[in-house]
Amino acid sequence: MRAVGIILAGGNNQKMRELSNKRAIAAMPVAGSFRSIDFALSNMTNSGIQKVAVLTQYNSRSLNEHLSSSKWWDFGRKQGGLFVFTPTITVGNNFWYRGTADALAQNLDFLRRCHEPYAVIASGDGIYKLDYSKVLEYHIEKKADITVVCTEVPEGDDISRFGVVKMNDDGRIEDFEEKPVEASGNAISAGIYVIRRRQLIELIEKAASENQFDFVKDILVRYKNMKRIYAYKMDSYWANISTVDAYYKTNMDFLKPEVRDYFFRQYPDVYSKIEDMPPAKYNPGADVRNSLVSAGCIINGKVENSILFKKVFVGENCVIKNSIILNDVYIGDNTYIENCIVESHDTIRANSRYVGEGGVKIVVETNERYVM
Structure with a gap:
């Protein structure tokens, strides 16, 4: 696949309460034997992406230990591989990541050295399976500047913690509301984006020059009427575990036979770091x-x-x-x-x-x- 992968795994919020006191949300255990970030990493390797950068920050020790060997996700290779970037004090910068756009801005050298024409950006707290190559094909077909993977949340779910999108019949996003108090629809961003690598660099450089640090608010929302931003509709299982209730519900979903069958028995597989232990x-x-x-x-x-x-x-x-x-x-x-x-x-x-x-x-x- 002609894309470099970027997983944003450095954030934290108080909605996880005590569970995030000693680990990043992307390192939260899921479904008995996995970590949250395993799903994004597995999607990357299953989509043919050979180079992936993971941007970590908050309580990153557990996550870094989990990512210490890249072979579990087939990133132990001479060409490409798995790269883990944490905030670094330099001559020109002494800040931690101040937002998702700032995390990318502090690692622009990595993007500049890449040769892949596209970038796939994903969050580390999503539980799903997705072939990113199909999203890229859609992105090219629509001649989009940015493609946002979207899904629909069931009625009654808390939609205020997501970015709510409105799109026309062609799939182009006409409005983007980040975490609205009241939402007029149930189509949300899944936190997965496809963008041309050079354009990503240009947008991040401009945001950094204006002291803007959030990818959604300062890029997607800001350029919604100036750039061709399209929505790729995802109709399979997707969950986000950024709150205690959502984390509990997502894990409990794995007690349903159809969910276990989808993740554990249907191709492609989900991979994780293996520990040698006796059976239960x-x-x-x-x-x-x-x-x-x-x-x-x-x-x-x-x-x-x-x-x-x-x-x-x-x-x-x-x-x-x-x-x-x-x-x-x-x-x-x-x-x-x-x-x-x-x-x-x-x-x-x-x-x-x-x-x-x-x-x-x-x-x-x-x-x-x-x-x-």
């Missing part, structure tokens, strides 16, 4: 129903409608319902957990009770296993 172990008395249980887990109690990530220990007489248990959690005997997300590396003491009554409850306990 179900001891006598274990009762597991409609749940995802990852490698390295040991189950002694009851698990229902839940997702258990790697290396979770569930003690005797425990009950876990409608919950997400992140990596490496020890749950003591006689514990009851319902409608919760339990943070990774936690120790839940025996006889504990956690119930999310007014919504999803995030459980963060002092990890006595690692206290020196």
Whole structure:
């Protein structure tokens, strides 16, 4: 594919609450064995993109560790490869990334050295499968300056956290509202863009010269009437995990057979970093129903409608319902957990009770296993 890939994975927001205290949103665990960024990376390699840059910033250690070897996504190659860029203090700049456009501006040297004529920009917090080459074909066919991948959100979903688009019958975007309080439609931007590389450089340089730092507000919204901006409609599964409720709902979607079949059994595959672990172990008395249980887990109690990530220990007489248990959690005997997300590396003491009554409850306990 004649494009360089760029994944924006440096942002953070308070809507993830305690879950983003020690990791970037793009590093959030998803569906038992994956990280959020795995989906964008897999789409890149499955689309034939051979060179990808990941721009990280906030709480990037966990994400950088996950990306330490590029072979899992087939980017361990002589031509192209996976590049991870963090903010760098230089003679001419001493700022962190002040926005998505500024993140690109601080890495323009990378774009200038590339030879691919196009750029595919994606966020690191989207859960979906997409062939970017089809988006590029559409982009060329429409003679577009920028193509925005769009999708429709179901009625009742919170649309105020997305960019809402209006398009004409030809697919050209006529209006773009970034996170409106009240939206007049349900077509939103999926945070995926295709643009000619040289034009991207020109637009980013102009924005930087005017101290404008946001790609959506300062480029897409600003140039909506001056540039040919088209919408590519995406009708397959798409989710964004930038809030606690959205993260919980997206993971719970993987308990649906049709969603699991789409991501895990239909081509193309989703790839992730592999860890050598024994299979899950179900001891006598274990009762597991409609749940995802990852490698390295040991189950002694009851698990229902839940997702258990790697290396979770569930003690005797425990009950876990409608919950997400992140990596490496020890749950003591006689514990009851319902409608919760339990943070990774936690120790839940025996006889504990956690119930999310007014919504999803995030459980963060002092990890006595690692206290020196």
